[in-house]
Amino acid sequence: MTLHHDISIDDPNCSDVELTPYDVGYRFENPRRITSIYHRLMNLEARVIISRRNQEDCRGGGVSSYEGIDTDKSLPFLRLKCEPIDRYTAELAHSRKYIDKLMATSGLSDNDLMAMTTIDTRSKPEGVDEDSDDEDMYFCSDTFLASSLACGGVVACVDAVLHVPKADDKSKHSKRAIAVVRPPGHHACQHLAMGFCFLNNVAVAAKHAIKSGKARSVVILDWDVHHGNGTQNLTYDDPNIFYISLHRYGIGSTNYFFPGTGAPNEVGFGDAAGANLNVAWTHSGIGNTEYATALTELILPLISSYDADLIIISSGFDAARGDHIGDCDLTPEFYHAMTRSVLETAGLETPIVVALEGGYNLDVIPLCMEAVALALLDENEPNNENTSKVVTFPQDKQLEQDIYKDFNKCSVSSDQSIPKEEHHDRLLKGKKALKGFLHCDNNNTGDTTLSRNALRSINKSMQAILSVPFWINRISIPLLTTKIERNSRTKSKRTSARLQSKQNANADALKEIQLS
Numbered sequence: 001m002t003l004h005h006d007i008s009i010d011d012p013n014c015s016d017v018e019l020t021p022y023d024v025g026y027r028f029e030n031p032r033r034i035t036s037i038y039h040r041l042m043n044l045e046a047r048v049i050i051s052r053r054n055q056e057d058c059r060g061g062g063v064s065s066y067e068g069i070d071t072d073k074s075l076p077f078l079r080l081k082c083e084p085i086d087r088y089t090a091e092l093a094h095s096r097k098y099i100d101k102l103m104a105t106s107g108l109s110d111n112d113l114m115a116m117t118t119i120d121t122r123s124k125p126e127g128v129d130e131d132s133d134d135e136d137m138y139f140c141s142d143t144f145l146a147s148s149l150a151c152g153g154v155v156a157c158v159d160a161v162l163h164v165p166k167a168d169d170k171s172k173h174s175k176r177a178i179a180v181v182r183p184p185g186h187h188a189c190q191h192l193a194m195g196f197c198f199l200n201n202v203a204v205a206a207k208h209a210i211k212s213g214k215a216r217s218v219v220i221l222d223w224d225v226h227h228g229n230g231t232q233n234l235t236y237d238d239p240n241i242f243y244i245s246l247h248r249y250g251i252g253s254t255n256y257f258f259p260g261t262g263a264p265n266e267v268g269f270g271d272a273a274g275a276n277l278n279v280a281w282t283h284s285g286i287g288n289t290e291y292a293t294a295l296t297e298l299i300l301p302l303i304s305s306y307d308a309d310l311i312i313i314s315s316g317f318d319a320a321r322g323d324h325i326g327d328c329d330l331t332p333e334f335y336h337a338m339t340r341s342v343l344e345t346a347g348l349e350t351p352i353v354v355a356l357e358g359g360y361n362l363d364v365i366p367l368c369m370e371a372v373a374l375a376l377l378d379e380n381e382p383n384n385e386n387t388s389k390v391v392t393f394p395q396d397k398q399l400e401q402d403i404y405k406d407f408n409k410c411s412v413s414s415d416q417s418i419p420k421e422e423h424h425d426r427l428l429k430g431k432k433a434l435k436g437f438l439h440c441d442n443n444n445t446g447d448t449t450l451s452r453n454a455l456r457s458i459n460k461s462m463q464a465i466l467s468v469p470f471w472i473n474r475i476s477i478p479l480l481t482t483k484i485e486r487n488s489r490t491k492s493k494r495t496s497a498r499l500q501s502k503q504n505a506n507a508d509a510l511k512e513i514q515l516s
Contacts, residue, residue, distance in 0.1 A: 001077055001176045001376050028324065028360040029136075029196040034182050037356070040366030041077070041180070041373055048076045048379065076377055078172055080156050084148035085204065089155060092207040093200050093234050097121045098191050102198060106144045113139045119193040134194050136258075143183075147198035150181035154201040154312075154355045155208050161351035162214040162310065175351045176376045178369070184357040186228030186314050187259060195226065195259060202312050202355050203234040206241050215309035215351075216240065221299075221342060222247070223291075224316025224357040225326035227262030231314065232276060239272040239470070242306050244299055246291060246319075248326070249280030249457075264460040267468055274470020277302065279461045283453045286319070287329035290454035292437035295338065298462055300345045304427045305474045311342060311352040317359025317368040324360045332364075332371040332382055337433050339375035345430030352376070 090099055098121045105113065118134040157177035165173050185202060187195030202220055209215040219242045220235070222228045227247040235241040250257035268276035279294045303311075317335070318326035343352065354372055359365040371382045465471065 001174050001178065001373070029183060029358075031182070032362055033359070033365060034180050034356070036362045036366045037180050037369045040370050041178075044370050044373060045075065045077050048377065051379075052076075078174055080153070080160055080177070082149055083152045083156060084145065085152035085155060085199065089208050090148075090151060090199060090204060092211060093190065093204045094188075095121060095191050102147070102193070103144050105139050106141055108139075108141070110141075113141065113143075119198070121191040136195055137193060143198065147183055147185075150179075150183055151185065151199040151201045151204050153181045154179045154185075154205045154353065157353045157355070158205045158209050158310065158312070158351075159214070161353055162209060175349060177353045178373060178376065179353065179355040180369070181356055184224075184316070185355075186222060186224060186231045186316075186357050187226070188230045189233050192230075194230075196358070197230060200230045200234055202228075202314050203231045205353070205355070206235070206310070206312055207238075209310050210240055217242070217306065217308045218310045218312060219244065219303055219306060219308040219346070220312045220314060221303075222314035222316075222357070223319065223338065224314055224359075225319035225323070225328055226258055226316065226358060227278065227280070228314055228357075229259045229261040232262070232266065232278075235272075236266075236276060237269045237272050239268075239275050241272075242275045242277075242302075242308065244277045244279075244302070246279045246294060246299075247281065248284070248286070248319075248328070249278075249282055255282075264457070264464040267464055268470070272470075274465060274468040277461060277465050279457060281328075281454060281457055283451070284327040285329055286451065286454055287321075288331060288334040288437045289450050291319075291330060291334065291338065292434040293450065293454070294458050294461075295341055296431050296434050296438065298458060298465075300341060300427060300430045302465070302471070303342065304345050304423050304430070305471075307423070308346070309351070311346050311350060313339075313342070313352070313354045314357045315354045315369070315372060316357035317365045320359065320361070320364050320368050322361045322364045325358075330368075332367040334437060335368045336371035336375045336381040337437060339372045341430040341433040343375065343430075344433055345426050347426055 087099060098119065101119050101121055105116070105119075108116075116137070116139045118137045157179045160173070161175045161177050163173060165171070179201070181201065183196055183198055185197045185200045185204075188197035188200040202222075206218040206220055209218055217240045220228075220231060222231060222243070222245040224245075225248050227245055227249065228243070232243055232245070235243045245262055247262050248257045249260075249262050251260045262278040262280050264278050264280055266276060266278055268274055277299070279298070281290070317323065319328040319330045320326070320335070321329045321331055339354075343350075346352070354376065356369070359368065367382065374380065374382055
């Protein structure tokens, strides 16, 4: 598997990053996010090397330490050279004026940088010259370099997984890659920096893949807890890029969740109407079961039908349990299963790039990225002593029956380059990777049911995306959520008592009528 990272992190003496004055006291988006992940992955690499060599040499007693291993032949990660994005490629997604203004930050004074709140080159009303404020943004003299390296890293990963080696090429290649980069990118728009993001790494990479002729179509799966408004805006009218986002959603003063975009009815524009899917969670606490249901019943069948040449995952880990912002409940084990489900559904030979987005708990994000890496390496799910066991929420029996009764009914079109039977087999394997997170908990360790609000969200997304012509001849998905929601409704004791009282009153009235 290919790994892109800042080459300086390879220095064994920089286990900790010295924070600049701009980082001190900044709780969320800071350099330790990528160093914590990178060091965890290096630890994982050593463990995988030993494990694989022990499996190979088990008959001869095995190898129990790192010593004696030919690491050049055994390394599971192939390093990629880190290069800043070139201007031509960056302008596939961003305006020339915006790039000029971002570059100019490298020459600003410390006071000017500290005073900056964003970069906004959108057309403004006459007499308005100031940029909009964004309290999440901060700048330093290396902001342009850092964002250029992050964007260039994701593009380098895309080039690597799409590379077709020549017959006499003896070097190692991989169709899977991880970009451990910061700053993130999915909020960055054509003319606007926002939400910690300056260049939209995945949108630039997807457009580059298509522009260069290396891919005809791309799926971008964004499981960051925030909607990737920038990615959506940059791909909204492109039928060759299918953007899928699972995120928390809320608008208004009482229920707002950043950035306030990503409603289910935002499905794309023009020929691309249908190439944009938003699964918008309207409540906190969404966990493994809800995500597994959305993927199984809607997202995986759509990915199977779209049959893209490249998968890019905007991999934020702020929906993980313990994150400081997301307030959701995904576990590292589920990130492993989610990654496997996408791999199996798209096909194990389909190129895939995982690009880091958000995630702000430094104890959690290394474990989640390790789980994703293990899935990409075809290794088993993580078994971390310092993480709690996966809890698959028990559900109403009728609800479980409704989900599994129609488990195999999703069908894909037969007018794809890959035979329908192969699509079907892949889809079943993808669903199987998540099956354990849909089951009732046979040990009865909890009493949480599948969220009714989450099911409503999935149902809205189904109705919105499948009502457009884009999918009519491609796929048929039964709207199971309508029936599931009806069967999963629960009522409070007060409501039940009120209904029972009303039923008793109706029964008494009927008796009086009959007697008279």
